[in-house]
Amino acid sequence: MTTHSLEALRTRAAAIVADNDRGAYTVPTKGLYPFQWNWDSCLTALGQRHSDERRAFLEIETLFAHQWPDGMVPHIVFHTPDDSYFPGPDVWRTGRPTPTSGITQPPVAGLVLRRLVETAADQAFAEEKARTLLPKIAAWHRWFHAMRDPAGSGLVAILHPWESGRDNSIDWDDALARVPTEGVEPYVRRDTQHVDAAERPHKAEYDRYLWLVQRFRDLGWDNRLLHDASPFQVVDPAINAILVRSDEDVAHLAERFGDKALAEEAQARAARARAAFDGLWSADLRQYLPFDRVAGQLIASPSVGGLLPLLAGLGNAEKRAAMRDRIRTLRTHVRYGVPTHDPTDPRFEAKRYWRGPCWLIINYLLADGLDRCGFAADAAAVRADSLALVENGFAEYYDPLTGEGLGGGNFTWTAAILIETLATSAAA
Ligand code: GLC
Numbered sequence: 001m002t003t004h005s006l007e008a009l010r011t012r013a014a015a016i017v018a019d020n021d022r023g024a025y026t027v028p029t030k031g032l033y034p035f036q037w038n039w040d041s042c043l044t045a046l047g048q049r050h051s052d053e054r055r056a057f058l059e060i061e062t063l064f065a066h067q068w069p070d071g072m073v074p075h076i077v078f079h080t081p082d083d084s085y086f087p088g089p090d091v092w093r094t095g096r097p098t099p100t101s102g103i104t105q106p107p108v109a110g111l112v113l114r115r116l117v118e119t120a121a122d123q124a125f126a127e128e129k130a131r132t133l134l135p136k137i138a139a140w141h142r143w144f145h146a147m148r149d150p151a152g153s154g155l156v157a158i159l160h161p162w163e164s165g166r167d168n169s170i171d172w173d174d175a176l177a178r179v180p181t182e183g184v185e186p187y188v189r190r191d192t193q194h195v196d197a198a199e200r201p202h203k204a205e206y207d208r209y210l211w212l213v214q215r216f217r218d219l220g221w222d223n224r225l226l227h228d229a230s231p232f233q234v235v236d237p238a239i240n241a242i243l244v245r246s247d248e249d250v251a252h253l254a255e256r257f258g259d260k261a262l263a264e265e266a267q268a269r270a271a272r273a274r275a276a277f278d279g280l281w282s283a284d285l286r287q288y289l290p291f292d293r294v295a296g297q298l299i300a301s302p303s304v305g306g307l308l309p310l311l312a313g314l315g316n317a318e319k320r321a322a323m324r325d326r327i328r329t330l331r332t333h334v335r336y337g338v339p340t341h342d343p344t345d346p347r348f349e350a351k352r353y354w355r356g357p358c359w360l361i362i363n364y365l366l367a368d369g370l371d372r373c374g375f376a377a378d379a380a381a382v383r384a385d386s387l388a389l390v391e392n393g394f395a396e397y398y399d400p401l402t403g404e405g406l407g408g409g410n411f412t413w414t415a416a417i418l419i420e421t422l423a424t425s426a427a428a
Pocket residue numbers: 028033037038039040164165166167
């Protein structure tokens with residue numbers, strides 16, 4: 001790509017982020033997602049920092065202003081009423097002053113905060129902001145381990161597929177199939193009014209998503225009760241790897257700010273998780289797998305979730321090389337990488353949301369992990385895939401076979417991550 005066209009891409013990306021900016025938070029995209037989403041916001045800050053560091057910190061501060069007293073940071077904050085999304089506050093009924101959902105999302109805030117601090121032009125400002133945010137992020141991580149790993153295995157479970165951020169991944173199929181649907185209140189989906197139903201989760205999945213919400217709501221959203229009461233408890237290697245990485249980044253910042261106790265606490269959590277990770281490795285599939293805590297077994301689903309542990313440099317050198325090789329192989333089956341599910345698996349679907357399509361934020365996290373593990377050429381190849389994909393617009397996600405942009409358009413985190421990718425990759 002020429003310097004000129006890269007510059008044009010950057011300008012378009014910045015315009016999308018600005019257009020979706022609501023002042024103190026950004027919406028993922030107009031219509032389909034009209035509120036603030038947790039990991040969208042944190043990853044969006046990585047793009048915002050290139051034009052306005054203050055705005056980038058504000059994005060995360062706004063999210064954490066809605067942290068629950070128990071430490072959880074909700075996956076959606078419903079700042080203003082909007083009927084174009086379902087399920088809205090009237091379904092969640094979490095009783096928060098500003099309505100929020102009652103579940104969480106991948107904890108990327110810690111890893112993002114470290115990056116914001118280390119790259120800030122205004123170091124004094126960044127440090128002041130980070131000193132306030134750090135204990136809040138630590139409280140969230142503490143919450144994860146206390147509430148989502150009550151037996152102390154070292155790894156946390158998600159209780160709802162939406163907590164993974166990869167809503168309808170094949171990873172969750174078997175565990176979700178056990179969730180009943182009796183008693184689900186009648187509802188009308190809104191997502192399929194914005195986007196082709198063939199690119200979205202099926203109704204059978206949606207019924208179960210809602211059953212879980214109702215179950216947790218019936219328990220008053222008391223996180224001390226939800227884990228054991230949930231028929232869906234899955235240890236996702238991706239969310240756990242993100243937590244390890246974020247905890248280590250929290251420890252790093254705490255050390256820098258002279259908070260020895262917090263540094264040791266975060267480091268200890270990460271070390272316990274690291275030790276438990278081996279139990280998720282599949283010698284057959286040569287990657288990590290989710291663990292179904294209710295069924296007591298690994299889930300044979302070769303998705304990108306089991307490759308994200310690169311982000312925390314998990315495993316030994318052999319396992320890390322195996323994950324790199326998996327990414328290479330996945331890329332050989334498609335025109336654009338990295339597909340979120342193995343295309344040779346009969347369950348792969350090129351256009352259906354998290355069952356195959358490429359997502360720029362996943363490419364970003366994978367490339368970051370590859371770099372961290374010493375695989376710079378592979379990281380560059382993944383970033384090049386991202387650049388090729390956005391030539392088809394700043395879509396929510398992309399068909400890995402054709403590159404077609406799918407789902408919502410003018411998508412904030414796709415644009416923000418492109419800005420960050422351009423600024424930090426050699427390709428730019
Ligand atoms: C979908 C995605 C999730 C994202 C949200 C807003 O639910 O699966 O990861 O946070 O949309 O973009």
